[in-house]
Amino acid sequence: MSTLTALARVQAAHHGAAQQICTVRHLHVHDRPLVLVPLTLAGETNAPLAAMVGDRHGNPQVLVVPRPRLREQRFVFVERLANIVLSYVDGFTDDVETLPAKRKDDEPRQRFTDAPQVWVPNPGGVEYLRLMGRMTRFRQTTGDYAVAAGVPQLGKWATWLAEQAEYPDSSVLVAATQALTGFWATGQSSLEDGNLAALMGWIAPPAGMTAEQAAATAEDPILCPPAGPATDPQFDRLVLAPALRDLEEAPSDAVRVRVQERLTLALREQMQPTWDRVWQAIGLLGAQQPGGSVEQRWAADRDRFSDFVAYLRDTGHPQAKRDSAVLGARKLHDMERRLANFEAQRAFDDPLVMGEQRMTGEAFTGIVTWSDPLRTVTLSRRVLRPGIVVETEDPLRLVAGDADLRDPQRPNQKASILRLSESAGKISVSLELQGGTGSGLTAPPGSVPAVGERVTYSRLQVSYMSPGQFPARDQTPWTHGGPPQPYAPATSDAAEDWS
């Protein structure tokens, strides 16, 4: 936890209200998201019990697995869930925009003008989708154990969504608790923040309650049922188990229907508060001003969505169970670069985030007190290297010789520290600048910070993300086990046990 977040938590506890830790929201909030509140049956991995799902707050669909231990019923549930999710996703594949080619010889690119955004209550919901994807994407629609066509299709989408959620800059699958704690700090522990009801209690306590009272109420599973996917053990014992037993033992269909109604109602009551809170969270976050780069990151999400739709329309093989050596290395490379870019964009969009960098001494803000736009140095020939001096009161940890610093106002200009001198609590930083000044020996006006200008230098930068040089899959070297077998659908996949 950064110092500023820790301070915000102390302040939240002191004032009894959540504190903003960002000045702008860094997450894209969709105007038509799909919310999914899943519940699972205790005792088996990701055995679906019920779900509340839909793209409108007032119109949730409630799906219940009446006999959740039966394998066939699980696939009936997945099929119904697939109908809802797939029709939501397909709704974004109609409108296309055409973009100019990235390189000269390429064809112009096309991408969808919008993409889906799925909200789940917490990271458990993300894991639910990941496991759901693993359990369904290899199923087959013909032969033994055939399932409906939507089942493996949902599996591929669930896998894709859960995989995107591993990247911090993606907004296609959002866990509400994480989205909220990324914007507000509460006066409770981060473990308690994992409880959506307690977290919402701090951020928006119900009328007549203080934040602390609301958070304390959230600990009572009767008043605030858990946000899932795991259910409350008391509910399991007192409501669920008897209902499941009654269903097994029902003497007639009429009785069975009535028990089923009772069960559906009980499960609905368990999910409804969470459903409302997720929508409330979407509303609260959606009302915040978005950061300057949110649009750009959502465009990248739309790019990846378009690519995946194209992939499904092309070969559409289910994603591999495990990453191959080359794919793993590529993904790690992507993750690291996207994370670095995301951190830089956040800091550039948001003075509070940059403030955290300044607190740690990795960045500094100050006023230019001296500027020489015509300074030159002689390397192999005489070249322009403007110099400036910045006076700062920040607790600087950078040292002379540190290079590749940038000010967000001039992203193409690199600065390196020549000298530091300290007097009266202020540090004067002498910087040598390179780039962004044209090719001659005179810098165009405005390309070099002028005296009196306020600048912020840090190591953060938003750079072009090179895809990196990796061997082809069939060129995997012997050090990493050699080329892997190409994928071939196996009939045994269809017979695989659920968990």
Added chain:
Amino acid sequence: MTAAEQAERAVAEIIGTFTSGAHRGVVVDSPPGAGKSTLVVRTSTELARQGEQICVVAQTNSQVDDLIIRMATAADDLRIGRLSAGDYRPSDEVSRFPFVRVASKIDDLASCKIIVGTAAKWVYVTDGQWPWAIIDEAYQMRSDMLLRIASRFERMLFVGDPGQLDPFSTVEESHRWAGLAWDPMQSAVAVLLRNNPDLPQLRLPLSWRLPPSAAPVVAKAFYPFTGFEAATAPQTRGMKATAAGLGVGPVDDVIDIAAETGWGFYEMPARNTIRTDAEAVQATVAIATRVLQRGTETYCEHAPGGRRIEPGRIAVGAAHRDQVTALRQALEASGGSGIRVDTANRLQGAEFDVTVMLHPLSGRIDATAFHLESGRLCVLTSRHRHACIVVGRAGIPDLLDTHPSVEPIYLDAMTKFPDGWEANQAMLAHLAGHRVAAF
């Protein structure tokens, strides 16, 4: 057999195994200060003299420069190439050697017998294959980097220290690849051996750096299965303060104990503190500067008559960068400039006469995986030729007992031995016998 003969035999065996060409890969484990760089320089110059072209892959630019200087000094008859980024400017030391050629394209180095570059630079060589390569500091290299360059070389010699810090990723929490044989977050050697368990694994048996007082301690705590010994005899190394301590302070006492036994533990009263614990920082700095003030002399195989410790031969180490900043500022304020202050990560590979370390767990209320990582403590306690003084708050063993390792364990995951928790306990148990209580 003398130590020199024993070391020579090990080196000859390694070079023989590698140059026989019978294996695509050979792994050499090298404990701290065991002559790893010497091995790399010898293997490459010997192969080059036989008319072969050999590539050397290091992890950082300073490692590359260091190797080039050593190679150029050892063999002025060989053309050496430095594969560098376009904006690299050779340091003065490197440009002293006219037969070292610097280029950013591999084709411009075709005439060189030895080509040295960082792994990050070798990635951009996308064509061709070279018969011999040495991967230096292979335990610091991530396996995804090896994946990207492995096809360029027919046979590779992997040299590194298994006790040092694991390679690093900014993506910490991903367990996506845990258990896979090609987990990209693992070190190059871990993945190589997981996929090719039959490769010969050799080791350098003697540490030329660590004194006899330190080698068994470090070997037991951090290299429990292979072990190593000190190359020097106890009477060869010594350290004494020429000015007697004033007999008044624990700072002088801990220096005396360290001079006598090679270890000192300056134990401050138990307290939970912020990371940049002001008292601990002051104590660490006081000890480091006091070593200089007292005109401490060391004698060893290089200087049997003794020599005075210069500031550059002392290092102060810590776990976090903010601690390093605080220590650096305090040192400058108390006239200790010239003493190297750095984090464990940056002290890897460096060597000093005396080291003063702020214990990673000092004053903490919890022990996270970061602080428990055995490589961190190993680096901090194995940089010295004479003595290591550790500064810490009392109560670290209790802290360890209340924070057992709770990291999840994944099926088939590569586990690293020794466990950080156990290594910390072993080191603390040893330090307990060299304890000086601060007031």
